[in-house]
Amino acid sequence: MATHDPLEGLNPPQREVVLHEGSPLLVLAGAGSGKTRALTHRIAHLVGARGVAPGSILAVTFTNKAAGEIRERLRGLLGESGRGIRAGTFHSICVRLLRAYGDRIGLTREFTIYDEADRSQVLKALVREANLGDDTFHPNRLVHAMGVLKSRGIDPRDSDAEVPGTAGERKLELLREYQERLTQAGALDFDDLLLVTVRMLRQNEALTDYLRTGPFHHLLIDEFQDTNSVQHQFVRLVAGGGDRLMAVGDEDQSIYGWRGADVSHILRFERDFPRTRVIKLEQNYRSTGNILKAAHSIIAADKTRRDKTLWTDGSQGEPVLLRATPTDLDEARFVVSEILRLARVENRRPRDFAIFYRTNAQSRAIEDELRRWNLPYIIVGGTRFYDRAEIKDALCYLRAALSPGEPVALRRILNRPARGIGATTLERVDAIAREHRVSWPEALGIATQRPEITPSSRKSLDKFLVWLREVQATAGDVHPVALLERLLGESGYLAALEKDDDPEAQGRRENLDELIRVAGEFETREPEGTARQFLDEVSLVADSDDVDEQRDRVNMMTLHTAKGLEFPVVFLVGLEEQLLPHVRSMNLPLALAEERRLLYVGMTRARERLAISYADARVLHGERRPSVPSRFLADLDRECAKFVGVTSLGSGQYHRPAAPAAPSIQRSAFVPPASKGPSQERAIDRETSQEAVRKLLPTDEMKPGMVVFHPTFGRGTIRGSSDYGESKKVLVQFSTVGLKKLLVKQANLGVFAD
DNA sequence: TGACCTTCCATTTTT
């Protein structure tokens, strides 16, 4: 029984979404129109009122975060009676299918998942071996070509596979070799997960029928505008006629065309699934009237789109601010002074603010300015936890333990920690593999018997392999925490880290502890879960650096990362030709339209206040050049906006508006939380801190625990130091940017006078 | 093996 009436508090179209049955359903849901609400309430209604078995419902999303949110809301709506409802990403669902049924198409149960870095690694090796140093065969191009092919559901070995452009034939050959290597290694890359699943379903009608009538009977697909061709094929296979299919999407928010997402899937839904019922959700619950109006004026200028107008019965709110500044530095000053002003006048916290930009490189100028004012910030989607070297090492240990035939992980861990197995040995193993036509892991075994490998390397290689085989023998039955601890302990990895006096080693240990903690959480959640399942799960996680509402920090991210999020105050910077629209998209009509949608997505993230800005000159690749306001700004409805410093929109003329005034308050509103000691309790802004810093700290006086000041990073505490002769380093915990390793001779730290 | 130097690259990146 439902613990909550799923129809309560819904508007009429949302109710329709919940109640509709008997034919395919397409929900066109505008930004902030409560689509997740409609989707989860529909599921609650299926289970509670229509008696549908939870085990026959599948909700598919693009991110783990979205899937988690759906599960979370269902728990609230259904409680225990919702157990068994599946919600996951395309990729995670496919992994589960392949682990369960992959043997039907000859796939090993121990297959390993290669991420983008692994793909790039393998392709790089191929290019190197083939001696194709040419730019035409730049690994990035091959990585891209591979993505294009596979997102359409084409294996490079298929007879109809083609790579366009120069040397397409040769490139295709390389991609085929890549695919061969993966097959040999028992590995699938991200795109393969989808592609291979679709092929498996095509070849196994009985299995597809079972899924269609059983666990995937009721199918709900989120963000349908972002599906690529293989994903679309998957949906069509599993949905059958689509009578129990619901797709939710918004063509205006399609921003992943460059990754193979195809808006036409949503546009031709009614043709693919006849008798489709279309419901539009147009009431917005997020933004003020002015923000909606401004966003609409931008998106409506795309004449090729089907019109849809969001409305709100909330207030008009403040006008959207359009601010022009002379340079990118002034733009950063404008953003930060506005943050400080709103913090003071409207009592807002750092976490209320978000700054969006088109390219990552744009963050730097703003970061510098935020630090100068001691404003804590986080770059969302920046360095990812699972991309860190020590985490990858740990995961490669897991991979090597669980997939004995797989070379990439094995190669990575072989000499980490250092075991005296260097590049020369690796090359010789490569040679052995070629000579004997055996896989790389097999060649390693042979190498322990071969004279060309130095005796010491042979010995340590042998020792390592004996140990690894021992772990492999039982790895399948061990829980993740135990296996991780065993691998990192017995391999000497942790011991080496303990001994390492590099100040960063401490951070690495903490990261590994965090990974073990994550594994522990997994065990609590899935008491029966194996290490293999844990590895699958973390292999498919993109960012652990999610928007973290607990920590009170200003949020910075690219426009792409902003999708799906919302913030009370949003700054959208760099509204300039060549940036937004980006140079690489300016001459392609489809890509240009996507840039416009990107701007629209960014604007509709704002709840209460939205400020858009551009600079008339910007430093790019170390060169200062004039810039022209974005063409999109010409479409901005002036009725809902306030222009400051803007003199010539759309004319393309260079002009020079006034620089913004310096921030009007002298003291940062935010006290860094980590401060200790009575005299350091107060906030420090640039002026006072410079005054407070009495002298530069001499090298020999740098001691852990000292509170210091750095001209760029602000206040911090020394956490450790190391001595490498000339290059002595200190590790400092800053309140703005976290841990930083600084070379002592450049550290430039000051001490406070109290 | 690691420190240091050189060279290359610079759009976005749900998994």
Place this chain on the structure above:
DNA sequence: TGGAAGGTCA
């Protein structure tokens, strides 16, 4: 301009 990655040297 700055960072990452690869190469070189001790």
